[in-house]
Amino acid sequence: MSEKRKHVIVGCGTAALAALRAIRRVNSLDEVKLVTMEDTLPYSPTSLPYMISGRVKESEIPIVTEDFFDEMKALLVRGKAVVAIDAKKGEVSYDSGESEACDTILVATGSEPVLPSIPGLGDGQALRLRTLPDAKGLMSRIEGGKTAVIVGAGLIGMHVAECLAERGLKVKVVEMLPTVLRGYFDGEAGTMVQSVLEEHGVEFYTGRRVAMVEWKGGGVEVSLSQGEILKADLLLMATGVRPRVEFLAGSGVEIGEGVFVDDGMRTNIQNIFAAGDVACAKEFLTGEKGMNPVLPSAAEQGRVAGRNVAGEKAEYEGWLTMNIFRFFDHLAVSVGKTLPSEGDEVLIEKDDKKGEYKKIICRDGVLVGAAFIDENLSGGALQYLIKKRVDLGAYKQDLVRAPGETALWLMRKAENEKTVSIEE
């Protein structure tokens, strides 16, 4: 048996916890320490909009309890920020001034909101929604009848728009792209999602930038590039996230859009790994490195990183853009490519009246992207079909017509072929 090693995981979100579970799953007895700058038990930013809507309470959002870390024989250190990493010595330094030597470091610090530079934005209190204090700050400002301007119609912006509208606020959403949720849905699907929110009173200002923000007597006036001026009581910025990498400056870890990692989630430095929102990892379809700050990718990258940290070998197959968005009893699911490239085949079934939208993108007989609105289907099975490059054969039409059943069946067929056992 080799000697016990010591691993420090910086962060304790989805990727960090998945890595911890993976380390223990391979029976590693190594020492594992997770360090988080927050004082709370781990929680996911994904649960915060549900706090806004009142579906969960603050006490209900932790992903794991204290017991989990005992069970995992790991130590969670809260309220301590890692300020620097010395790659050569294998040391992490904390804001308390201490430093600590370890064998392996896993960077899983996630991401933080990025604010565009808009004149006047910094003069007042623009809200964000990434951390628990953000959520509490937003909640304390919620009052029926008030008006809120949300800048950014990505998932966070749209989800908060729904929550605030539900709570009786007048909501106006500003988006610089022509349609909403552009990262996951094409224009047509985005428009359908938008119209549902519009039915619930949300106003949209798409294709517009915010030119200026003026804070006036407890409220705010948002001037748009097309000339409109939106008056509101609160302003929420949901203009995307960027990886938390400041503390890596000078460490020698290669950073671009995020922390560059190879297929083993290893950075350019042998004993430093990165996973989750912070990592700039391989995209599945193109093989190019990029960011994909969504939960399924964080978990998968965490699992791969964890195994490699523990000394096993695991390879990341690459991420796919994907998301699932539930809004006012409707459901939009998107996996893989949203827009076809040249040579791709697009199959689409759409009915605006019924609110039906079903689209798949194929290349060489293999699924590369899919988006559905209000279908009972497993997004995971679609992901399987893309990642395993399952030949759709004669079933492309069926996949559009009856995506739920067809995706499951094609997945099972592929699994049966892969699993060599032939028992019936």
Add this chain to the structure above:
Amino acid sequence: MGQDMKTFYDTLRIREDLCPPGCSACADRCREVKRDRMLCGTGIRALHLPEAGVHTAHTCNQCSEPACLDVCPVGAITKSASDGVVRIDDGRCLGCGVCSLACPYGGVDFGSGSKKASKCDLCDGDPQCVKACPVEAISFMKARSITSHFHDDPLLCGSSLCVGCPAETTLRFVLRVMGRETFLFGAPGCATNVLNGMGTRTMISIPSHMSNMTSVPSTMTGVKRYYRKMGKDVRCVAFVGDGCATDVGFQPLSGAAERNENIIFICYDNEGYMNTGIQRSSTTPFGGWTTTTPAMGRRKGKKMSSKNVPLIMAAHDIAYVATAVIGYPEDLLNKLLKAMAVKDGMSYLHILSPCILGWGYPIDASLDIVRAAVETNYFPLWECERGQYRLTHRVDRPKPVTAYTKLLKKFAHLEKADLEELQGIVDKRFNTIEALQEA
């Protein structure tokens, strides 16, 4: 923590060829019993694609590394260590649906009307869908009880067998069932490393002895009789390869069987001398490639069929003979228990144990290979208990042997005529066992 052999769980088995078109009895019953909890979804779903002729049911795999668990933003999904069930705490579920996006096997039901995600929880050990199915297409396979027969693991970790080799898993299973009151015997071969260890290290914590390949049964006889003289009944168990059991060590084995010594002799059959560089043995099958039965030009692997050693052993009229594979652990368990219960004669177990290197297949496929061997009748599971032959796992509609051979590189060179000949051998041997069972 970690995965070891404590993890045998009960599971649902769905036979997709049996579901009647349009039937949704399982899903209906599930919805009925879970109505209060699952709100909209179900744990099992009927899957019908009439155009493609698909009629089946779909449910969760209860994965050992559940992708749904890792993504849940509020940790509402857990996997139970006691029954292996992956459960969603409905009270805590946000209804965000990310679990359904993460699970590649469609194990979570989350549709447009769903307020929460739902999935199968095996009804806490009494799955109602099984009872609702009109054609018995769903059965509840009980494997959890296997662990109740387990003792402490006498094998430590860190064997130097190849990654994915089923021989270690098999031996570990055998020893967990037999317990520490066992004297293990071995001979040169792949499992030598387990018995002797590497360098100064060993992974075995019970008495063990390495004999020559030609003297394992004789040594066991001596040890057994010595202890008997001393007033002790010591369980003597051999775990040796086919080279030892069926070739050079066959005479002493036959001799011990003739004397009906009270020993348990287990042959892990990898159909060749894998430890020394994949030479043919007398259990190498017809057409099988080895370095000494190559497939080049007109030579197409081994020319003659394998020696049917378990049947020969049964012909010695010893107390108990059985074939087994680790891919059917319940079956293997029963056979081990029967062998252990024999106090007045010899037991012989012939266990098919694929060799990744010598047979040519991916390292994660060993269990699938042995199951395929059974399901094609290439390696039928049977036993002969004091002269009574019985098939212990009858395959309803066996697939052609090609469904097995196509999985292995060692058969890759075989042409239609050769495969037909192999099929003939498989059929003939199976018919013999079947006839013996009926006799």
